[in-house]
Amino acid sequence: MLRNFTRASSSLIRAGTAAENLSAEQIWQRRSKLRVPKLQKDEQLSSKVYFAAKEWELDKKANRDEGEVDPLKNYGMTPEKWRYYNTIVWPPNYTVPETGLPKTKEVFYCQENMHFSPKRMWTACQLIWKMNVDEALTQLDLQQLKSCTMLAETLRKAKQQAADEFHIEFPSQMYVADAFPVQSNIVKGARRHAHEDWNTIRYRYINIFVRLESGPPPNFKQRFAPKSGFDHMENYYDYLRSRQIKYSI
Template identity: 35%
Template sequence: MVPWYSVRGFGALKQLTEILTRSNRIATCIIIQRRNFHITSCKRDKLYDPEESYRTKFGPKKGWLDYNDIVYAPTEEGEPPRPAEICHQRDNIMMSPKKFWYAACLVRGLSIDEAIKQCDFSKRLAPKIVKEVLLEAQEMAVHDFNVEFQSNLWIADSFVQEHFRYNNGIRRHARGKASKITLKFSTYCVRLREGQPPKHYYAPEPSGTEKLEEYIRGQRKRRILYSL
């Protein structure tokens, strides 16, 4: 049987495909380097959206550590300085994200010293890993981001994601039987912010008076559909 590329016209098409493939490989090898800048005295907006700010300057966001490369405009006269923010993460943690989630929620909204103390009280593995990541981020804040006091930091964001890597294992059962299990890995991300932690990291539960006012406001907004 005659191969398809030997037919007249298909040979040129094959050569063109090889040229385009080779050019795409060369284009993907180009690396654009960016330097880190100090962000302590930069402008902070009330409606600041980090993803939108990054998208306007560098294009689509690639990863959590790319937030450290964002450069903000200097603050205007009379405005308070923008607090420094340090993003750090650890990949390829051999632990399920469902188990690591409890330790990630434990340190949210706490100061850096209080978060390390809370991690010391637990005997599990996940808080120990969180403590190591916090100490690494604290050292980065002092040496790379020019934060004056290492204790003047609090955890603004702390969450865990499922890592793209996973391994398959075997669980043995009685009578020579076995089953397949999936060993999942986690990625822990943390953001430190300069200053003191807020009084309420999560919105406090409304009081009875506030619930009553919200109920009355909802009753007054009622409308009869398809009426005059």
């Protein structure tokens, strides 16, 4: 058993060292292959990996409070679910079987109960998505918007958490893998206009979720790489060659 364990660990180390020699473009070429849709009958399941994490108490609410669980409340992503990913401990020198690359370092951070509109914060999150942390902070500081200021503060706290809590040596080499807001609460108020015209005011509060991942960012943000002019030219040539004359011999 010890011989099999040492053999498996040495193979993992060899795979990790071989993956370190790959360029950023080659790494993202491997990872982009996972985005290609496959039929269920063609999928190849990887071996099960055992990792250490705190057990989720299913008989309690998402915020760990006592009481009956209500599926209509606290559904979707919550700060407790997001921070749960920080407690997962993967095996040393773990290699992702789908890509053959070593497991990247990740930091999950959440800023709770920010008084702001989720729609306006979403545009700021799309600006820095799939961007280096330092470059994202520079772009946010150049924007004279409240959403960008709040998001920049959240990124700085996430970067500081990566250095202090997770002891990542170079947090500046991480990129923003995920950034999105989720509405957490609505406080309703009232505003009185002339002639006793009362209108409802909704004060919206959001949670900002940020995930930092080590390594170089991808070259494009979309699901697939954008087509160049030559690609569009080839598609147009294929269209011209595929034309047929109707009712021809």
